[in-house]
Amino acid sequence: MKKALSIAAFALASIATQVQAQSNYSLYVSEGTSGGLDAAQVIEKYTGLAEVMGKALGKKVTVVVTREFSQLEEGMKSGKMDFVIARPSDYPGRGVRDYKYQLVSTSKPDGQCLLIVPKASPLKNIADVKGKRIALPEKISYMSKFCSAELTHNGFKLETEKIQHAKEQGAVLFYLDNQLADVGGIASYSGVAKNLEKTGHRIIHSSQPQPYQPLIAHAKISAAQIQSLKKELGQLNESESGKQVLKQLGIKEFDTGNNEQRLRDLLKWLG
Template identity: 80%
Template structure:
């Protein structure tokens, strides 16, 4: 029955969930453009986290999948979202900077852009990439922005480079395998990155590490409530039940000691 309620709430969207505002909080989840799961599967992934948060707050937390970036931005701007956890880290970073949301945690390990090539490629490092054909995930995606920032910080002028965009990270492999690109950019936390040995590709450059999947809270929550949440999240990686909550999300632990400044620095690094 609990799962049915969560799925129904997601299907009806923010307006329906708002009807439960007096008895529950919303945890809005965004996995960016790379997620291939349907809403029910995403809800299943984060139900354990929502239950931990419910325990800390003494009030039910309902998982809501937010796929549209515009909806995510507007939800924070208008203050309709109680909690946000997002894989495109620039959104919760702006939530903290622009809409006064409070950082609860980031997720470990941090995020990186990986530049990859076929194993037989003669390219060895990022300096070899200049002038080559580069394929990144679709231009709107967080990782495309992330990889672009890494190239810029390494002296690349994007307007003069041969950059093309694939629909999703899995398609980056297709471009490389069919000799449509020399180099690809992917997320370190992606399924593609976890299978490079199997697909026959190697990493020639790992970007600067940046905060991954921040969890933020609406300004209305008190310092005591934020601390209660941090206390519950802080030791999940130390118990088997806690690890069972972290595993579906794809992280090793929550970093409750992360600072607002790390998110502000990310936005600056991204040129935002």
């Protein structure tokens, strides 16, 4: 009898867990290769945003960290992710273009590839970079693709340039400081970019601005819910609590305007 009761209790608990999961939304987060935070720190960073989204949607939003790009792609393809926010903007871009996700917002300021050199370097602009040793983040990274696209659009033939790939953006500085490279490419929103004055480097070229950190929603999210979400995100900078959420995310504001074509064009620009 006790065994039967235990089985019944376990079954009820499982059902309750499933019902709770169905009543929540998931927000999958990817900070790419430039974040440098562990999973617990990422969850803490995005909890404020999840609470704002939950208020707009009338359901709890749970933050889920995704480290592997393949997981991010597969999750959107299978439709198991309710919401996705990612610093590698090409993934949400494909979510919209290929997997029927809806663009909710992008983040300001836009993202750029910055070409940097040591302060004492004689290089002054992108034209001076041709033929020089270029250090970029790992080849699979979004910013490596981004910087490569910027070089290509400025007339560089990548197959003939001296391009090296560092494991992460911080390592790009190592290449420069140890004279292993003449110029480096980093993300404008990276920790490295925010500390260039301290590290003794300067920017010689800033790329074309592109949509940064898009937030996208599954097709099942209704138009009314999207509008409610946009309204809530768009007015965050009007309150102290909202400003704190933006500060925690490291952005100035959410851009809830019609940026879908810009996001689609980014994919074409990246090639």
